[in-house]
Amino acid sequence: MSTSILNLPTEEYIYPGNRACTGCGLGIAYRIGLKAFGPDTILVVPPSCLTVLQGLYPIAATKLPCLNVVFASTAAAATGVSAALRAMGREKTNVLAWAGDGGTSDIGIQALSGAAERGENIVYICYDNEAYMNTGVQRSGTTPKGALTTTTPIVGKLQQKKDVPSIMAAHGLSYVASCSAAYPLDLYDKLIKAQSLPGTKYIHIHTPCPSGWGFDSSQTVKLGKLAVESGMVELYEIENGYFRLTGASAQLSNTKDLVPVSEYIKRQSRFRALPAAELEAMQDTVNQRWREIAPCVETA
């Protein structure tokens, strides 16, 4: 059964007035995500926008215990928390690693792959704002092709986005999910399900970033939804190897329902250097992808 806004827990685990930017997609995902985990949770966080959101010593924005760790080590540190809890008979406590896309797809992927291969009992969340936003918008492995960043400043990124959920799925995990901050209830339900499954669970959350992508901070949810409606981002889960589109993506049963990719692209200044031919290629890629996954759509 899907959660609705009416039965989402009212308890909040982050304080208002934290240091996230106005319109931060992470802010939405983090608030809802922590509700899914509840109070018996230990967080592990590497350097990222989330470190900033958390606040400056001696003040913290999160009402949960949090271990700040070095950039490359998130999943290994989560392993250590989990091992210690086991050693001390406190296994019921959730271990939640929460890292950015650079901290996951680039510098953190070795530790993440190691933890996943060992099957550590952790939930690992990657919030994907598609660049190193905390250090000022440098390209990362998950920056989409054509996006301008401060290290791809003129023609944009030349390479395609790294598909981290697929890499994680290749580890044979019990649960891999792709979500969006624009669909918090879909996110919430997936995080609830993740907690019920054994071993390492990987959750990838698309989190629009007004300052990094170049759109008005009032449009975060709109952009997140356009990413899904255009098919650029898919909401899905892979449960014990079984792929299933969820939520808004499940409703896009074939390509004719997709919003044109240009509707998503044109609203972001990071794509201002994208040539028309590249935009067409981008649309072709999305169409091809959806021809492949459409048979997996489950309709009511």
Add this chain to the structure above:
Amino acid sequence: MDIIESGNNAAALGVLRAKAQVIAAYPITPQTPLTEKLSEFVAAGEMQAEYIPVESEHSAMAVCIAASSTGARAFTATSANGLLYMHEQVCWAAGARLPLVMCVVNRGLGAPWTVWNDHQDSMTQRDTGWIQLYCNDHQQIIDTTIKAFHLAETVSIPVMVCFDGYLLSHTYMPFDLPEQDVVDEFLPSFKPAVYLDPKKPVSLNTVTMPESRLNIHGQQAGGYMEIRNSFQQDLRASLDCWQATDERYQKLTGRGGNPFIESYRTDDADTVAVALGSLSYQLRDVIDSLRAEGLKVGVASLGIYRPFPDDAVRQAFKNVKRLLVFEKALSLGYEGPLCTDLRAALSLMDKAPVIGNRIVGLGGREIETEQLAENLRQFCRADKPATAPSWIGLRDLGA
């Protein structure tokens, strides 16, 4: 109980006796047999611990940091490039004030590749804020490993137990394995003051500003510099704690009494050789032969290198005219690091000894006892002994 075991197994038995709860390790020569033995203890049910076979040393230390932050007693071991690979985490563990214990089975550093013994690896971590202890033999390896947990948990500072690769790690010697009840009495279970607990949430290692800031109760909390200063003060104070730990262990086992400097025939010595680790025991043979020649010589080894036992050094060498520092390490571009530290500490004395420096055994080059003897002999006899570092054991490769 008297047993005959390798140095690596001596360390593993120390960790077994200390009842570490989380062990994370990655294979690297010559450390590997140590953590293999621990994995065997855990798999056989002889040890109630979580053994995490991580994918790198960086992650090994990450696991230890996180486990200790969660309230568990944690241990790892490494060597050489593994230690360098975890360097970021080594600094982090110290700054986070976590009472970890790590054995460093000393090995040289690449490039070029070497797997053999010297002290260059642990020397690169000298300034990270870890306490560094050096062992001379197998008995010291097991005793120091057990004592390291007590010291670390007393002062909330991680401790590195260093011992020579191959020379100690892979050789077999008799030693006393302390009984479990003795170690239990020596080392109470780990009870951290602060740890990750959902009932009392804390955020550890958060971003800290250059200036002090008010907390939510309106009190000033230290900025980065106050935190660093408090760490430094605690590190200096840990010298006394190390002595107390040593005394506590001595009461229970009868072994100890020289926590800072272990001296051999130095009482009336004019000239003293100084070294770290097993080299100091090799030098005992040299001292015996030079004594037979009528030279008033002795040898001293430092059991603790960081924090530097400068008071103990000044006390130990107050009547010495000449010191010759034999080192298996080098601050490239200058001299041996122990020599530099001794020069600095002893410069405060009214009559500081003349200090010479010999670089030996890098990358496992054989250290010939006769060469040590000849160097010490000449250093004793020279009117004005050279103080610049010179190398022992270099081969003549021809023109």
